Amino acid sequence: MILKTTILVVIFVAISIGAFYYYKKTTSQILLMQSNKIKLDQALKTASIDLKNLKSQDQYKINKDLESKVKNIETTYTKAVSAYEKLLDLKSVTKKTEKLDSSFADILTLLSERNYSSAEAYLLVFEKEIDTEKQKILVSFQIPANVPEKNTPPGSGYSSQVVKSDVGDFLVGIISADLNSTRVIVDTTSDSDCKNDCPVMSLGDYVSRSGAFAGINGSYFCPADYPSCSDKKNSFDTLAMNKNKKYINSDNNVYSTVPAVIFSGNSARFVEQSLEWGRDTGVDAVLAMQPLLVSGGNIAFNGDGEPKRGSKGSRSFVGATGSTAYIGVVFNATVAEAAHVIHTMGIQNALNLDDGGSTALWSGGYKAGPGRNLPNVLLFVGK
Known part of the structure; x- marks a missing residue:
């Protein structure tokens, strides 16, 4: 145990x-x-x-x-x-x-x-x-030898002339019209705002359908052949009132600082900013563009560094002195040079229009252009 x-x-x-x-x-x-x-x-x-x-x-x-x-x-x-x-x-x-x-x-x-x-x-x-x-x-551009030198606009009708200004000699094609017998209108292909694929016509077709005796291209627009305009082909965004008393681009120009010209009866008014103008349909035409070239007899534009305005080309304009209206083209000029040329001619007020490939001037036929088809133009029509 x-x-x-x-x-x-x-x-x-x-x-x-x-x-x-x-x-x-x-x-x-x-x-x-x-x-x-x-x-x-x-x-x-x-x-x-x-x-x-x-x-x-x-x-x-x-x-x-x-x-x-x-x-x-x-x-x-x-x-x-x-x-x-x-x-x-x-x-x-x-x-x-x-x-x-x-x-x-x-x-x-x-x-x-x-x-x-x-x-x-x-x-x-x-x-x-x-x-x-x-x-x-x-450099190869030459003023034809047979064009007369003249520093004043014609009393009426079309004139091709050489203007000797303080910035050089320039070829000018200009049309004068008495507002007592002429109504200035803006014609557009559309009666309402258009943002893309906007209809366009040639200046000659506008002249024909409105019974005008003279006309010129209108405001800047986005050409359909420009890639940067692919989503806004042939559109323009500045203010206009056409012959049908329709205001175009009204809403987006309430506070616009773009200059404008207003034709009414036998007078023309140039405003430095579109916002200064209401939406009166009692006038004949309203067209906004930039820059204002001549204002009250003084040069209003001497350049702003923008490359296209600073390069030479055909410069379209609309102007007025008293009861006389003018449309014309200063050839081979910068926008600032065009202002000096118009001032030299004694035109009291003038507004720049579209230019380059859009340039077109009509008086019994094309005096410049025809250029591109256009969404808006400015016309002289007999009263």
């Missing part, structure tokens, strides 16, 4: 010692596992942070690269549109543009291949070539 008890004690002690060492080993393993888990958690946390940062950095870089690419595309596209519109303007004064047409086709190929840097470089050269070609045309 004693032996049996001793054996049991020994076994118990052995089991206890084994259990102790097992517990100790297990506890050590558990602690090690816990330690490893903590380290793993820390490692995972660190990796997660690093991954997040990496993703953030990669995305930022991707976004910056994308932003840069988009900017390059937009910049190059804008330059391409500008260059093409310059080419269109050049085509309005010369048909010899085959070489430039070919060069632009090459640029379009580069753009289609997404070679924006090369396209941009070619565009710089292309625009210089256009400027060079335009300069050649301007």
